[in-house]
Amino acid sequence: MRILHLLSSPVWSGPAEPVALLAAAQRALGHAVSVAIDSTRTLTGSEEPAGPHLESLGLRHAAGLRLCTHDGPLALWGDARRLGRLELDVVHAHFSHDHWVMALSGSRAVRVRSFHAPRSLRTLRPPASAFTVPLASLGERLGQPWRVLPPLVAPAFRPPDDRPALQASLGLSRPVVGMVSTFQPTRRHALALEGFAMLRRRAPSATLVLVGDGELGPALRRLSGELGLSAQVRFAGYQSGEGFLRWLQALDELWILGLGNDWSARAGAQGRAVGARVVGVAEGALPAWADVVLPELTPGALEKAALGSERRQVPLADTRAVAEEILALYAEAGGSAG
Numbered sequence: 034m035r036i037l038h039l040l041s042s043p044v045w046s047g048p049a050e051p052v053a054l055l056a057a058a059q060r061a062l063g064h065a066v067s068v069a070i071d072s073t074r075t076l077t078g079s080e081e082p083a084g085p086h087l088e089s090l091g092l093r094h095a096a097g098l099r100l101c102t103h104d105g106p107l108a109l110w111g112d113a114r115r116l117g118r119l120e121l122d123v124v125h126a127h128f129s130h131d132h133w134v135m136a137l138s139g140s141r142a143v144r145v146r147s148f149h150a151p152r153s154l155r156t157l158r159p160p161a162s163a164f165t166v167p168l169a170s171l172g173e174r175l176g177q178p179w180r181v182l183p184p185l186v187a188p189a190f191r192p193p194d195d196r197p198a199l200q201a202s203l204g205l206s207r208p209v210v211g212m213v214s215t216f217q218p219t220r221r222h223a224l225a226l227e228g229f230a231m232l233r234r235r236a237p238s239a240t241l242v243l244v245g246d247g248e249l250g251p252a253l254r255r256l257s258g259e260l261g262l263s264a265q266v267r268f269a270g271y272q273s274g275e276g277f278l279r280w281l282q283a284l285d286e287l288w289i290l291g292l293g294n295d296w297s298a299r300a301g302a303q304g305r306a307v308g309a310r311v312v313g314v315a316e317g318a319l320p321a322w323a324d325v326v327l328p329e330l331t332p333g334a335l336e337k338a339a340l341g342s343e344r345r346q347v348p349l350a351d352t353r354a355v356a357e358e359i360l361a362l363y364a365e366a367g368g369s370a371g
Contacts, residue, residue: 216247
């Protein structure tokens with residue numbers, strides 16, 4: 034099959050890496066696969082650009098699609114016309130902008146849409162032949178062929194050879210707990226700081242690592258100081274690539290206290306992959322990946338759950354098997370698996 038994934042973003046975050054993993058696995062199964070991204074924005078601020086990654090994998094599509102969410106109707110229509118002229122068997126859209134480009138293209142390809150969070154399941158949405166969802170409960174609302182698309186984790190995410198040595202090299206006092214997410218209200222970093230202040234009473238040598246940046250950064254630094262935690266909380270900043278992996282591998286325990294646009298909870302799967310104990314909340318698919326789920330969103334509940342002995346044996350999704358399942362979805366929706 035000739036498969037084109039549409040991803041109207043220029044950054045290597047959100048669904049970009051799992052889309053690339055899926056596309057690469059589909060290609061390894063013998064299909065012609067590429068990924069089109071926002072080609073208009075080369076400056077991505079502190080975030081890592083997706084283009085070089087896709088180019089190194091030989092996956093970047095080069096057919097002149099803009100896929101820019103800041104475009105007006107005329108540019109969107111231009112993208113739709115260009116897409117309609119391509120000879121494809123499957124178009125797989127990952128954002129709402131992509132979905133509209135796909136719907137307006139007139140392409141005779143099988144049209145598939147991935148929903149990565151519930152808010153994307155708007156009542157007013159273009160038609161599609163099939164869907165992927167992060168949770169089965171969302172698919173049951175669609176009334177058309179669908180599959181759960183679980184979080185895909187790159188092979189590089191594995192336990193470190195020597196976690197204590199890695200922690201020491203980063204200047205971290207054990208045990209080490211942490212969060213890896215943007216500093217915004219939905220991720221509940223303030224709750225983490227308050228819970229960590231309580232945890233320090235029974236684990237005085239513990240360190241809290243906060244990997245990320247965002248609008249709440251200054252407020253969280255102030256709160257850390259007010260709680261008397263300035264020396265025990267490490268603000269590691271935005272990390273990508275090997276830096277991100279290194280900080281994640283340094284954690285004994287990963288706290289995920291809220292999900293953003295990825296309800297498959299890939300951060301939880303990544304935490305499991307590196308051998309960290311995962312403490313999460315009851316959002317999206319996170320309960321499937323967490324060792325323990327908080328019964329309530331309070332500092333006390335977090336402190337009680339932290340550094341416990343509960344561990345679950347949860348296998349990670351096999352990328353090749355997931356690719357085969359999504360190819361089966363394409364076939365069910367009218368494509369050819371040949």
